Amino acid sequence: MLWNAKMRFGKTLSALQVVKKMNFKRTLILTHRPVVDDGWYDDFGKIFYDTKNFAYASKNNGADFKNLEKDAKEKDLHYIYFASMQDLRGSETVGGKFDKNDDIFSTDWNLIIVDEAHEGTQTELGTNVMKELTKPNTKVLSLSGTPFNLIDGYKEDQIYEWTYIDEQKAKMEWDKSHFGDPNPYAGLPEMNIYTYNLGDLLKDYVDEDIAFNFREFFRVNNEGKFVHHSDVKAFVDLLCKKDELSAYPFSNDEYRDIFRHTKWEYKHGNRACHNEKQLIKEKC
Structure with a gap:
């Protein structure tokens, strides 16, 4: 399953709540960003504060993996273990150079949570890591706010989305169904999106796909x-x-102040960018 949810949705807390509600015994958190270990550890405390038979660990927090697994077998401990994709990719088991992490790869995981799943999972080594970790009964939950390179790998009913539009809709409609209750979305900013169809103004540069041809428009000699x-x-x-x-x-002073620190990028030629920059500087 893929959770395509924007930033500040609460993907970490929600995923941990799933672990708690499903009472998974062995959960692995896998991410390409090892620096978020402390964040997951803090959120673990918020969800499992009233649960004694759950533990959280990583190479930086809590017990080592062997002791976790020992307690899981002997004391029915349920645990969540945090690991980085970089560390696991270096293992000989998946084609890396180092003899390590065999115990992690051999564990029969109930759930694997892939945080920021759009990063580092689509390479050959990343794919090998997931294949080795995923056992016949393992469930996989992928978390991402920008899963554009992942969506094609999921069926429609395997994707849960919470987008900016969903957020703003919930913000506007809160009082209809929760009148009198504080609106948790009230402080979330509104975003204004403007689109410009240059094809209507410069018809000579519209190609056969009815798209504006920027490459031709900005071509240099x-x-x-x-x-x-x-x-x-x-x-x-x-x-x-x-x-x-x-x-x-x-077009007006207000907009000029708003866009004073914006970056304009054109990827098809440095000389074109330089020339356009000069034109804008002279005109604006």
Whole structure:
């Protein structure tokens, strides 16, 4: 299962609540960001504060893995173990160079939680790690706020989404079903998204896919000058034209202040970027 949930949704706490409710005996947290170990450990305390037979451990926190597994067998201990993808990828078992982590790979995990699942899991070594860890009865829960490289690997009913739109909808409709209760979404910021269809204004650069062809529009010659200089200049003029009713980014003083520290990036040529920068600097 994939949880595609935006930042501040509470993926860590929610995943730990699943472990508690399902009473999983052996849970592995796997992530490409080992620095989040302390965050998971803190959240473990928030969920399992009233549960005595659960333990959390990693190479930096709690008991070592062998003692955890010993207590699981002899004392019916339930545990959550945190491991980094980088550490496991280095193991000989999955094609790495070091003789380590055999006990982790041989464990019959009930649940594997992959935090920031879009990072480090799609490489050959990352795939090998997941294959070795996942046993026939192992459940896998992937967490990500930007799982664009993962979605194709899941069926629709295997994905739970909580997007910015879901958040803002819950914020606006809270009082309808929870009148009088504090709105937990009240402090979450609203985002304004503007789109501009340049194809309507510069029809000569719309390709057969009905998409604006930026590569052609910003093409430069051997001297580093814009081939379509007059059109590029018209585009820059449009961005900067003084107009209180326009939504273009530099059309009025308010917008200029808002976009004062924005970064504009064009990936198809440094010379084109330099030339456009000069035009914007001269005009805006």
